[in-house]
Amino acid sequence: MANSRTISQIIEPQYVIEGADVLLRRSIAPKKSNEFDPFLLFDHFAFNDPIEGPIRGFPMHPHRGIETVTYMLEGATHHRDSLGNEGTISAGDVQWMTSGRGILHEELPRRGESGNIYGFQLWVNLPSKLKMTAPRYQEVNAATIPTYEKDGIKIRVVAGQANGVVGPVTEIAASPLYLDVELASDTDFIQPIPSGHTALAYVFEGEAVFADKTIEAVHLVKFDDGDSIRVRSENKSVRFMLMAGQPFKEPIAPYGPFVMNTMEEIQQTLVELRNGTFIKS
Numbered sequence: 001m002a003n004s005r006t007i008s009q010i011i012e013p014q015y016v017i018e019g020a021d022v023l024l025r026r027s028i029a030p031k032k033s034n035e036f037d038p039f040l041l042f043d044h045f046a047f048n049d050p051i052e053g054p055i056r057g058f059p060m061h062p063h064r065g066i067e068t069v070t071y072m073l074e075g076a077t078h079h080r081d082s083l084g085n086e087g088t089i090s091a092g093d094v095q096w097m098t099s100g101r102g103i104l105h106e107e108l109p110r111r112g113e114s115g116n117i118y119g120f121q122l123w124v125n126l127p128s129k130l131k132m133t134a135p136r137y138q139e140v141n142a143a144t145i146p147t148y149e150k151d152g153i154k155i156r157v158v159a160g161q162a163n164g165v166v167g168p169v170t171e172i173a174a175s176p177l178y179l180d181v182e183l184a185s186d187t188d189f190i191q192p193i194p195s196g197h198t199a200l201a202y203v204f205e206g207e208a209v210f211a212d213k214t215i216e217a218v219h220l221v222k223f224d225d226g227d228s229i230r231v232r233s234e235n236k237s238v239r240f241m242l243m244a245g246q247p248f249k250e251p252i253a254p255y256g257p258f259v260m261n262t263m264e265e266i267q268q269t270l271v272e273l274r275n276g277t278f279i280k281s
């Protein structure tokens with residue numbers, strides 16, 4: 001590749017409490033500066049310590065103007081929404097939820113056989129023309145997420161394409177790439193990413209050299225522009241989520257679980273929540 005991307009930023013996730021007593025590691029959150037456009041938030045939830053007590057979750061809450069992407073590695077998340085959808089996102093499953101003009105939902109984590117809960121939630125922005133689109137789910141069962149496996153590289157392809165393997169999540173405005181990548185020690189990995197797209201890697205196990213920097217778990221890295229990323233594992237294996245997408249380059253007005261383009265649209269959203277017209281059938 002002619003123009004391999006270098007690293008522009010290394011982010012140390014911060015522990016935060018969200019929802020009802022959910023402890024999670026947050027790397028990015030919606031901000032007006034929109035520096036990770038089209039990505040808004042990346043949360044890593046892991047409650048492996050029994051001293052944390054009973055598992056809480058995210059009771060009924062609204063979303064508008066964004067997509068929330070839940071990917072579970074261990075345990076499960078039970079969800080239920082205002083439109084009558086209900087289901088369980090189990091280990092290895094993905095739920096790509098386009099909130100569009102609005103949903104109210106609850107997300108309740110459940111321990112797996114190991115006793116652990118481990119997963120990620122990514123928020124992807126919607127462009128202004130789709131913020132009020134009808135809500136839509138793409139739910140992908142673990143068994144139907146295609147995997148590429150060769151020469152020490154294992155990639156589960158959620159969205160986009162890697163080594164000719166195409167992910168099942170489609171027709172997303174940001175044209176995203178979302179990969180779960182595992183490299184054995186002493187392995188080289190190159191992934192093409194269109195120039196101009198924002199690219200992030202969340203390193204959550206092991207360590208490897210990303211571009212020319214050694215990154216160990218747990219860190220989020222942001223790449224500079226270029227047409228590919230290059231990762232090389234040395235003595236250790238590594239596992240990371242790789243995400244890339246086309247920025248919308250629009251102003252954003254984030255407010256809790258809503259991300260619109262203007263404060264007027266946020267005000268309107270709050271009015272609709274109060275007067276009961278938020279959910280549109």
Ligand code: MN
Binds near residue numbers: 058061063105
């Ligand atoms: Mn939610």
